[in-house]
Amino acid sequence: MNVTVFGTGYVGLVQAAVLAEAGNKVVCIDIDEDKITRLKQGHIPIYEPGLEPMVRESIATGNLSFSTDAAVGVEHGELIFIAVGTPPDEDGSADLRHVLTVADTIATDMTVKKYIINKSTVPVGTADKVRATVTKRLTERGLAELPFDVISNPEFLKEGSAVADCMRPDRIIIGTSERESEQKLRHLYAPFNRNHEKILVMDVKSAELTKYAANCMLATKISFMNEMANIADKVGADIEAVRRGIGSDPRVGYQFIYAGIGYGGSCFPKDVKALISSAEQLGLSAEILAAVESRNEQQKHYMAEKVLEHFDGDVQGKVFALWGLSFKPNTDDMREAPSRVLMERLWEKGARVRAFDPEAMEECQRIYGDREDLELCGTKEAALKGADALIVATEWQQFKALDTAEVKNLLRAPVVFDGRNQYEPEEMEEAGFCYYCVGRPDTSAC
Numbered sequence: 001m002n003v004t005v006f007g008t009g010y011v012g013l014v015q016a017a018v019l020a021e022a023g024n025k026v027v028c029i030d031i032d033e034d035k036i037t038r039l040k041q042g043h044i045p046i047y048e049p050g051l052e053p054m055v056r057e058s059i060a061t062g063n064l065s066f067s068t069d070a071a072v073g074v075e076h077g078e079l080i081f082i083a084v085g086t087p088p089d090e091d092g093s094a095d096l097r098h099v100l101t102v103a104d105t106i107a108t109d110m111t112v113k114k115y116i117i118n119k120s121t122v123p124v125g126t127a128d129k130v131r132a133t134v135t136k137r138l139t140e141r142g143l144a145e146l147p148f149d150v151i152s153n154p155e156f157l158k159e160g161s162a163v164a165d166c167m168r169p170d171r172i173i174i175g176t177s178e179r180e181s182e183q184k185l186r187h188l189y190a191p192f193n194r195n196h197e198k199i200l201v202m203d204v205k206s207a208e209l210t211k212y213a214a215n216c217m218l219a220t221k222i223s224f225m226n227e228m229a230n231i232a233d234k235v236g237a238d239i240e241a242v243r244r245g246i247g248s249d250p251r252v253g254y255q256f257i258y259a260g261i262g263y264g265g266s267c268f269p270k271d272v273k274a275l276i277s278s279a280e281q282l283g284l285s286a287e288i289l290a291a292v293e294s295r296n297e298q299q300k301h302y303m304a305e306k307v308l309e310h311f312d313g314d315v316q317g318k319v320f321a322l323w324g325l326s327f328k329p330n331t332d333d334m335r336e337a338p339s340r341v342l343m344e345r346l347w348e349k350g351a352r353v354r355a356f357d358p359e360a361m362e363e364c365q366r367i368y369g370d371r372e373d374l375e376l377c378g379t380k381e382a383a384l385k386g387a388d389a390l391i392v393a394t395e396w397q398q399f400k401a402l403d404t405a406e407v408k409n410l411l412r413a414p415v416v417f418d419g420r421n422q423y424e425p426e427e428m429e430e431a432g433f434c435y436y437c438v439g440r441p442d443t444s445a446c
């Protein structure tokens, strides 16, 4: 099928690459000329496993192309995806400017029926706004009778496994009330609808709300566990034992119940805030979500508090080795990353940070520039050299097997603050560490 994707961010690019690989002719449109020039040469602006080879292959087969010319995209695609950003407004609500600009662009150039598909995470009611925008422009052009449909088709991909998630989705949600639209999308997604039926067809508003409900439910699980971890701290319980204890009940499940130093990324923080804001606009108060959000904000300070406590509030001139900058493993994304709150707290108190991350070093440099109190180190070992303590902020696989002898040797003092419960307290105690973790009794062998 002929497909156009507006927006070459995570969502748009992955969607385009996967659809091109499945044999569709896909054109990607973005207003960023620089980005499009680089994409044409197969250079991917983000780190996402498997994406670059897939993009390059589809460029070579001619199934995937890039352009800044919106008219080319509108002409090409029978199915047109809107996958542009929806950044939060000052009040937390999603800013729909980009989405509606694309809608207007489509209506400005279309001459035959188009299926306009919202892939961006947008508040309930956005499809209606897109519809109104398109109708207005078509009417101005004297084409009020030109048919089109606006469909909600939210994505559920996770950064770091976006390509795999797109190739093997848990579910494919198609929000439309038009039979023809449903058929078009069923056809498009047929290659991904294998093994069992994954397509769920529903009305547009339910599809829009499903996306928020999914992310908010997952964020709730995390904040709930972080709250339990704080209680475990006070009573001397072990949150990891509690996690296994409750996860064994299939109604709870093992996934997304890991306590830590808070969730980050481009989705959870933004979507929780946006749904709170939507509820307020509807005269409701989203009390659970407000608590989820507030717990998360506080949780990002959890390790900084423990660090300050260990050093009796004085970290002036101290040096901290920081392992992990990205908000989670397998991505270079530092949006809303707990590591940022941690570093900023430490800097505020006059400490220095020697950081290492397998992928997010450039991103860190971009965000913080050349700071006197930040040193980006080439290896995890280099970050440790002469530091007063190690802090683990992201659970990258390569941090998991800790060489305690080496770490002890390189650090000035054997102190580890583990924001992701990566190590066993008993083993750390035996190795002679002061080991601080989340929701488990700390050890003070140093």
Ligand code: UDX
Residues within 6 Å of the ligand: 155, 156, 157, 158, 159, 160, 215, 218, 222, 255, 256, 257, 258, 259, 260, 261, 262, 263, 264, 265, 266, 267, 268, 327, 328
């Ligand atoms: C999320 C959703 O999972 C995805 O379906 C949606 O489309 C986009 O938002 P993503 O933002 O890539 O994906 O990250 P995810 O893997 O869900 O992790 C989110 C955050 O939660 C990370 O900061 C992670 O460290 C944290 N987390 C996750 C926990 O703190 N504990 C857990 O048990 C699980």
